[in-house]
Amino acid sequence: MDIKKSIDDKTYKRQVKQKEPKSRLLKECAAAFLVGGLICVLGEALNDIGGCLKLDKQATDVFRSTALIFLGALFTGIGWYDVLGKFAGAGSIVPITGFANSVVSPALEYKWEGQVLGVGAKLFTIAGPVLVFGIISAVLVGLIYCIFG
């Protein structure tokens, strides 16, 4: 028996595409919207707290970001963020808390390979590309701003 004689790649791939279980887009978007929105509400609340503490705008920005990163790292450490992420998808990946999760989760994962070649080397396996392309974009935008601004 030669399976390739009874079905070719193209037909098989088409059948797989047609038959495979689909994402429930509406439900997933709603979950992402809800959780992402709530994280943003939390950010706003932290802004207000910064205001109450009489911080200026720059200090409030730093306070808000740091607090969110801390919470993202904390919930990753106690094993809740991945549960949230499975439900919320992009809703919890995109905010800054997701960035904290993407750095803390490899730190936890690779601690057994040692502090230097484990944690040190693997810390940015997920977040690395975001940093690389983020910094490149910042430099490019800076250059454009410098030349034309």
Place this chain on the structure above:
Amino acid sequence: MGKRIGHRTVKFTNAPAIISFASAAGENEKKGPYGGYFDLTFDDGLWGEKTYELAERKMLTRVSQEALKKAGLTPADVSYMLAGDLLNQIISSGFAARALEIPFIGLYGACSTMAESVMLGAMLADGGYALNVLCATSSHFATAERQYRNPLELGTPRTPTAQNTVTGAGALVISAQKAGFPAVTFATAGRVIDLGINDVSDLGAAMAPAAAETIITHLEDTDRGADYYDYIITGDLGTFGSEMLLRMISGTGRDISANHRDCGVLIYGGDKKMGCGGSGCGCSAAMMCGYFLNEMKNGRINRMLFTATGALHSPTSMLQNETIPAIAHAVAIENGSVV
């Protein structure tokens, strides 16, 4: 002596027998509908060890020792240990073999390893090259995740076709010419089949064509109908992969829908949290050495075709945009059919 029949099948003339078997499983597998069948179970991924890799190694070592104990054998009685797993350089197997001190032949067939080891073990025993052969394999959710996918605590959702790597292991002992045990009667080696699927979250669909080809080749080579077997078992196609398998086989004019069972579908009993079902070497190994062989021993199953499937990709091949090559090996295991 013609031991080869048809295109790719060998017939065992000396009835190599499966004289003992043992299985191990983790927490989620224990909670599943077949939880009661596993010999060794544990409630956390580490099983008292410092790392998940050590836990997997312990699982494979312990399950091998358990199979030997049930057979009343010591490692010195075993001619070869045939084992493999999913980790780079098959470290679980190599380190387990270090502890067991049995001559070791390392295998890599991804999740097809249980069938691959039974096929080769039966050949060694049938050919008179071994008295007793230990066949074993394992997989661990946490070790597989960190090698193939993302850190465990990373908050990313699963796609609808994804499967869950089973934390489990299975080991069995094949012995030459022992009556009164289930015997390996035929083995059909699979070819590597790749129909262009490149989604690592859809391994069931990538492996289904290989399973279909091996099953049909086996039936053609042995001139058996699908209904000859009580069960035609696949390793870890999951719900969607199984659907594609049945579709492909019915396209060739055969029907295995009544007696087909997939270990990946069975092991979690359709728990939605596990996606399309279980996967990994340990999935078919634990189900085979936990449930199916036990049913054979008790005479509730008499003939089964065990077809474990494996996806032969790696994280590197996926990053280099390769598609997923897959393989399936089939072994026929039958009660009371000493040739």
